[in-house]
Amino acid sequence: MPETDSDHSNYGDTAKAKEFAKEHMGEKGKNLTEKEELMMLFTLHDTNKDGHLDGIELRAAFSDYNDQHTPNSQSTVTLQQMNDMIDHVILEDDINNDGKISLEEYMISQKYHEG
Secondary structure (H helix, E strand, C coil), rough: CCCCCCCCCCCCCCHHHHHHHHHHHHHHHHHHCCHHHHHHHHHCCCCCCCCEEHHHHHHHHHHHHHHHHHHHCCCCCCCCHHHHHHHHHHHHCCCCCCCCCCHHHHHHHHHHHCC
16 A cells, blocks of 8 residues: 555545645635545545445546545555555444444544645
């Protein structure tokens, strides 16, 4: 599995992702609290709006992140590495073992990885 990012989050470099999202929100994004920023990132990736991140949504989020941070659009993450990252997130963050990450589970994970 590729190294974790500087913020030690299971979800990539959330600082960069939050900054990107805030830029696209314009004035609304300027005064968000840390909690609101994290909720915004979760909501952005919850594409089916069911209140959970499933494997498909995690794959899309990781793929988007990889595409944005890889020069010349050449993926540095193999399919197996992507699957391993998704499995790791589900294993570590899915507290109720339903196979997906709820907003509450996501927030708990982010708080844990802060320090």
